[in-house]
Amino acid sequence: RIPDSTIRRLPAYLRVLESQKEERTTSVALGERTGYSSEQVRKDLAYFGAFGTRGVGYDVSQLGQQIRHILGLDRSVTAVLVGVGHLGTALLRYTQEGVRDVQFAAALDNNPQVIGGAIGSIVVEDIKHLESVVRERKIRLAVLTVPAAAAESVALRLAEAGVGAILNFAPVPILTDQDRVLVQNLDLTLEMQAMAYFVTEHDDL
Amino acid sequence: RIPDSTIRRLPAYLRVLESQKEERTTSVALGERTGYSSEQVRKDLAYFGAFGTRGVGYDVSQLGQQIRHILGLDRSVTAVLVGVGHLGTALLRYTQEGVRDVQFAAALDNNPQVIGGAIGSIVVEDIKHLESVVRERKIRLAVLTVPAAAAESVALRLAEAGVGAILNFAPVPILTDQDRVLVQNLDLTLEMQAMAYFVTEHDDL
Numbered sequence: 400r401i402p403d404s405t406i407r408r409l410p411a412y413l414r415v416l417e418s419q420k421e422e423r424t425t426s427v428a429l430g431e432r433t434g435y436s437s438e439q440v441r442k443d444l445a446y447f448g449a450f451g452t453r454g455v456g457y458d459v460s461q462l463g464q465q466i467r468h469i470l471g472l473d474r475s476v477t478a479v480l481v482g483v484g485h486l487g488t489a490l491l492r493y494t495q496e497g498v499r500d501v502q503f504a505a506a507l508d509n510n511p512q513v514i515g516g517a518i519g520s521i522v523v524e525d526i527k528h529l530e531s532v533v534r535e536r537k538i539r540l541a542v543l544t545v546p547a548a549a550a551e552s553v554a555l556r557l558a559e560a561g562v563g564a565i566l567n568f569a570p571v572p573i574l575t576d577q578d579r580v581l582v583q584n585l586d587l588t589l590e591m592q593a594m595a596y597f598v599t600e601h602d603d604l
Numbered sequence: 605r606i607p608d609s610t611i612r613r614l615p616a617y618l619r620v621l622e623s624q625k626e627e628r629t630t631s632v633a634l635g636e637r638t639g640y641s642s643e644q645v646r647k648d649l650a651y652f653g654a655f656g657t658r659g660v661g662y663d664v665s666q667l668g669q670q671i672r673h674i675l676g677l678d679r680s681v682t683a684v685l686v687g688v689g690h691l692g693t694a695l696l697r698y699t700q701e702g703v704r705d706v707q708f709a710a711a712l713d714n715n716p717q718v719i720g721g722a723i724g725s726i727v728v729e730d731i732k733h734l735e736s737v738v739r740e741r742k743i744r745l746a747v748l749t750v751p752a753a754a755a756e757s758v759a760l761r762l763a764e765a766g767v768g769a770i771l772n773f774a775p776v777p778i779l780t781d782q783d784r785v786l787v788q789n790l791d792l793t794l795e796m797q798a799m800a801y802f803v804t805e806h807d808d809l
């Protein structure tokens with residue numbers, strides 16, 4: 400079995416491989432462009448039998464296909480987005496611009512002024528249809544971009560309707576006392592905090 | 605010196621510590637709530653001398669303060685956001701909602717209909733003032749949420765004005781042939797891809 404922490408790094412390797420023009424790459428090059436050490440890259444790739452050839456490295460297109468297969472991207476993943484406000488709209492538009500491997504099959508909201516509007520090819524539907532949308536379209540993944548106050552109640556409905564994972568942007572923990580649904584909390588300010596370190600002066604630690 | 609990969613994990617530990625009610629925690633608990641292994645947590649914390657007490661763990665408030673100091677969060681970091689569209693607006697609002705450690709000191713756009721508008725306490729300014737805004741307010745960090753076509757030219761102006769790091773959301777690489785300014789590319793669909801793995805069926809790998 401491949402460790403979860405390795406799986407979480409694979410999309411970053413895939414991004415680099417897909418934006419690369421050369422036919423071959425090395426663990427050092429992949430490391431530099433993703434921020435991981437070259438040992439970490441070698442270790443991760445070895446889990447699924449990609450060892451590369453000493454002195455020559457890895458074949459870019461073959462490695463990309465291997466990672467796509469592992470992530471299940473060769474079988475397209477459908478997701479539902481709930482909360483079509485500023486962040487939700489930006490995400491819906493972004494996943495329809497160019498080749499993004501995850502497509503939204505539905506977008507839900509509770510505001511009558513938002514319901515019925517189109518974002519690219521997706522028409523926003525009323526959240527009252529959440530259960531039937533998730534079941535009929537076999538949706539396994541949800542992205543939650545509702546205000547903090549609505550997050551837990553919407554997450555409970557998604558879990559009961561059968562999603563397997565939720566990417567949560569609301570700044571509150573959700574579904575904390577169960578472990579059937581995978582919850583990933585994302586905080587864009589965390590990225591900013593990490594960068595703050597690199598631009599502020601430091602006394603000797 | 606603390607390795608960059610450790611620094612990148614510290615904000616995630618800080619989030620967990622700050623949402624914790626208990627007075628003590630352990631590397632296992634921190635690992636579970638952030639997704640890293642407990643060995644990784646112990647190794648990271650040991651870099652700055654936080655060893656915890658065997659069997660008792662770490663003091664939550666003390667560890668939080670240590671991490672805040674290392675990340676330079678006890679000296680507030682000011683940032684500029686460029687491109688006040690859907691994503692930019694969501695980020696500006698979010699960083700003003702509750703205690704977020706990074707504050708935006710300015711928001712810039714080139715659309716006359718956006719300039720002069722207020723998002724919380726921030727009034728959007730014209731991007732033609734980029735240089736003077738960065739210099740006069742001593743801004744070291746920039747967040748780029750402009751369309752792909754504008755990303756490189758805006759990034760060059762930010763670099764020349766003196767920012768030290770850019771968090772880039774546009775789906776194109778920027779400032780690739782220099783290494784004075786730190787660039788971090790962020791792709792929210794990467795998180796979705798990693799989660800897709802956990803919800804799709806896998807043949808034996």
Ligand SMILES: NC(=O)c1ccc[n+]([C@@H]2O[C@H](COP(=O)([O-])OP(=O)(O)OC[C@H]3O[C@@H](n4cnc5c(N)ncnc54)[C@H](O)[C@@H]3O)[C@@H](O)[C@H]2O)c1
Pocket residue numbers: 481482483484485486487507508509510513526544545546547549553567568569570585586587588693694695697698701
């Ligand atoms: N994690 C991060 O880094 C980050 C960054 C920006 C925003 N956020 C968070 O993301 C969320 C969305 O932010 P935004 O700026 O897009 O907010 P917004 O107010 O623009 O959008 C919220 C949307 O959710 C809808 N909504 C509200 N209650 C609902 C419910 N019960 N069911 C269905 N839809 C509902 C609203 O109609 C609206 O369209 C907020 O929780 C915010 O704190 C997080």
Ligand SMILES: NC(=O)c1ccc[n+]([C@@H]2O[C@H](COP(=O)([O-])OP(=O)(O)OC[C@H]3O[C@@H](n4cnc5c(N)ncnc54)[C@H](O)[C@@H]3O)[C@@H](O)[C@H]2O)c1
Pocket residue numbers: 488489490492493496686687688689690691692712713714715718731749750751752754758772773774775790791792793
């Ligand atoms: N990385 C990700 O996961 C992710 C997710 C969503 C969106 N995006 C990207 O983020 C960017 C913003 O997305 P959005 O949905 O908010 O787009 P948007 O069109 O709503 O916003 C873009 C804003 O930039 C401004 N702008 C355009 N050219 C400019 C220039 N030269 N100088 C200053 N301002 C300028 C526009 O006036 C507008 O306000 C896009 O590049 C999009 O692809 C990335």
